[in-house]
Each structure stands twice: as C-alpha cells, then as structure tokens.
Amino acid sequence: MSNVSHAPIRCEPQNIAVFASGNGSNFLAIHRAIQSGQLHANLVLLVCDKPSAPVIHKAEILGVPTLALSPKDFPDKAAYEQAILKALSEKKVTFIALAGYMRLIGPTLLQAYPNRIVNIHPSLLPAFPGRDAIKQAMEAGVKVTGVTVHVVDESLDNGPIIAQEPVAVFDNDSLEELEARIHETEHDLYPKTLAQLLNHFAKETSHDKTSSHQCI
Template identity: 65%
Template sequence: MKHLAIFASGTGSNFQAIAEAVQSGKLKAELALLVCDQPKAAVISKAENLGVPTFVTRPKDYENKAGYEQAVLTEMEKHGVDFIALAGYMRLIGSTLLGAYGGRIINIHPSLLPAFPGLHAIEQAIAAGVKVTGVTIHYVDDGMDTGPIIAQESVAIQPGDTADRLAERIHSIEHVLYPSVLMQLLNEE
C-alpha cells in the first residue's frame, strides 16, 4: 500500500475529499502525512481530526528553499512517503523535492491548462471572457503548472458568474476527479 503525503496551504477541501476516498477503501493508500506551510490553515485541524500526522513549518524559517525542502524531505522519509499530491499548496516545488520524488508528485489546478496557470486562475478565466474553464491534474515539474497533464474536465462559465460561484462548481469537480486520478495512479501499482 502506498504512503501518500498531501501538501496544502489553505482550507483543505481537496485534502478532505482524498481522505474520504482513503477511509472508504476506494483509494488504497495510507494518508501518511499532511505538509502545510501556513500555521493557521484550516486544513491542519482537518488532518488532526482524522489522526493524520502533520508537518507544519514556514519556509521563511529556513535559510533558503533547499533548506526548507530538506526539512520536508526528512519528515516524509520518517513517514515512508511514496507519493505526493499537492492540494492547494501555494508554492513551487524545487529541485530538492523534485530530485527525490520526480514523477511521483501531482497537482490539481483550477483551469484547463495550459490556460491560466499560476495564482487566481478562476479570476483570470472570468476576466478573459472565456466560456469554458475547468480542472487539470498534472505531474509536477520545475515550472509553474507546466508538467504533463494526467486528466482534465471542463466547467462552463455561466453569464454573470462570479469567482465564488464558479469556484463552487470547479471544487465540486475537483473533489471527484482528484481522488479518482489518485485511485488510478496508486491502485494500479
């Protein structure tokens, strides 16, 4: 059984969806660790309530990115982590983690990449006036949302949509698609 680490910086809605898939037995993995870079993030209490070990540390407490990532790597090794899922983790992964977990790190992004990479993708889509956006799950490489795409699902932008309304529809797709992709990747090995 694979040991999965989830990296998150915020509320943890995708963390919750993945945890529920693990608890139900659909996702045959152990949720081994939550890595969080925001000490006040809501995802921390979700992990603690489920008994998932947490590693909460701020990158600014380290001399550089490599030092931060080495601390994360050391913690993941303690928990036997095999695979990483980024779920609202608002940092680019650097060479230390990519060197250790290259090809075993995936991310979810709220657009149909390559359109609207980076921050505020939902707002970017609305501002651009496109009629369709969506969700992308991709492997992580050294760029910003540039890794090979694993799965995508489109979401129509309705006339008068606000970022919040569109985000709700995108999140509902994410919460099904992400656990499903993890099931395919982790259960087949």
C-alpha cells in the same frame, strides 16, 4: 513441472503525503476517498507551509499527522525542503499530492520523487496558470474552464497533463458560484485520478520478476 497457478494478490497501499496551504477541501476529498475504499492508500502526512492554515486543524481532527513549517524559518529553499524530505522518509512516503499548496516545488523534492508528485489546478491548462486561475478565467470571458491534474516539475503549472475535466462558465455566474462548481469537480476528479496513478505505481513497486504473482 508444477501446474499450480498463482492468483493475483492485492497490492500494498502506497503511503501518500498531501501538501496544502489553505482550507484543505481537496485534502478532505482525498481522505474521504481513502475511507470509502475508492483510493487504496495510507494518508500518512499533511505538509503545510502556513502554520495557521485551517487545513492543519482539519487534519488533526481526522488524526492525520501534520508537519507545519514556515519557509521563512529556513536559510533557503533547499534547507526547507530537506526538512520536509526527512519527515517524508520517516513516514515512508512514496507519493505526494499537492492540494492547494501555494509554493513551487524545488529540486530537493523533485529529485527524491521523480514523477511521483502531482498537482490539481483549477483551469484547463495551459490556460490560466498560477494564482487566481478561476478569477483569470472569468475576467477573460471564456465559456468553458475546468480542472487539470498534472505531474509537477520545476516549472509553474506546466508539467505533463494526466487528466482534465471541463466546467462551463455561465453568463450570470458569480465568482463564488463558479468556484463552487470548480471545487466540486476537483473533489471528484482528483481522488479518481489518484486512484489510477497509485494502482499503477503499486503494481510497479510490488512486481517481483522472480515470482509469477501479480497484484491487483
């Protein structure tokens, strides 16, 4: 009988895609986290539904492959998502992070990536779902809003919550000042939460029941 113990091995990085529609500040935060080693992943694709969005240029500068598709060029949502799914499969994507992607994910992608699509939303869900969440919070007069990372399902901003971080709303806040603090919180919380999720999924996909090796 062998007494040799097997040391833990480092998990293979997950191939992730980021979906975005606008300026891409959370896309950049994710890229920085990967470059710094905080996030053990390969950012292999940016998917954008607006071919003129600023995030595309930022991705190109960073050397991240892009897929820019306009939904109006497809007969229906299923066909649009099927084109995206083809690109994700080619890049061997295992996890999707929505980062300001202003479109509901449909059954085609949800079925292909069950519990492997997450989103960041600028409120403490279930409060203020949908568009203009920061403006909604200000108009409601709340003293605390925040940021939520959640699993994506077929509903609007209603999937299981993974992580939240509060952000105070001050009496003299302008919308721009509150937005800046929300974004700063997003850029910290999202990469940190993704790192935990990807480590969990990497252990799942790397686990071999016939081996005593464990990944770290």
